[in-house]
Amino acid sequence: MDFRKKRLSTEEAKKIDLTAYLSSLGHQPVEMRNVEYWYRSPLRNEQKPSFKVNQKLNLWFDHGLGKGGNLIDFGILYHHCSVRELLQKLDTDFSLQQPTLLPSYKSIETESKIKILGDFSLTSPSLLRYLQERKIPLEIADKFCREVRYELGKKIYFGIGFKNDSGGYEIRNPYFKTGSSPKDITIIDNGAEEAIVFEGFMDFLSFKATTKNLPEKGQDFVVLNSVSFFERARPFMETHKQIRLYLDRDTTGINCTQRALSMSPKYQDESTLYKNHKDFNDWIINPEKVQKKHLGPKL
Secondary structure (H helix, E strand, O other): OOOOOOOOOHHHHHHEOHHHHHHHOOOOOOEEEOOEEEEOOOOOOOOOOOEEEEOOOOEEEEOOOOEEEOHHHHHHHHHOOOHHHHHHHHHHHHOOOOOOOOOOOEEOOOHHHOEEEEEEOOOOHHHHHHHHHOOOOHHHHHHHOEEEEEEEOOEEEEEEEEEOOOOOEEEEEOOEEEEOOOOOOEEEOOOOOEEEEEOOHHHHHHHHHHOOOOOOOOOEEEEOOOHHHHHHHHHHHOOOOEEEEEOOOOHHHHHHHHHHHHHOOOEEEOHHHHOOOOOHHHHHOOHHHOOOOOOOOOO
8 A cells, every 4th residue: 555645544643653753753751661651741841751651552641731642632732733734744744754663672573463554765863863873874774775664553663674585574673673574584686706694684784884895786695684594595695606694693693603614615704803792783883892804805
């Protein structure tokens, strides 16, 4: 469904996660107690937080005003507008562009419950800030990612989507990582003799960001999207003369790398580049620990 041709309805607007919407407006929780998120009221000036959002119910209540309700109720107070004007504003400024970020610092496996509603260019301020924090230039992310709108648990969310070879998405935002079905690897086949392999797409983007001097199509790339898909990627990887592995420096990633090294001399472990970090992206976002090392193809 093309949401650019379909106006956001009142019921759809009510499904937008309130904590995410507040985040897009620049309001972050001061305190979190289970499903309750406490803010300094966006509707008035205050020092102590008395504005509460129940994330499970997706409802808010401002104790100082004695008022509460759903996102529509909040929006007309915040923007001083009518319901119709709010829906138009959401449709233009939020529903297709702004991210709705799940306020849960967890990785979940709910692919079967996620419904992709649409994908768009990366323009959401919160997602752009997230990319900046991860040291990923927008021009790099734009080439390989989309801003994905999806439904989960009867609420609508946004994230950075990286498509796999079966049409599913790996989805990331500052608070949440998940994916939609079907799960699969992502291959970028440039017809090169060398394959470079990553566990996740943030590491792949990090590599592209730090090796801009390399020929655009000088290497083929494999993003596993899960170490469990290593065997699925082997037929493509092993058609190459050289396979460079940039897997995570956790137990699973290290074990997978060691197993690959034992299978063929084509495999090379490049993760020592960031041996004191959990992965490639963690290495580039901590420049104070970075030591210069050649990243390009070995001659």
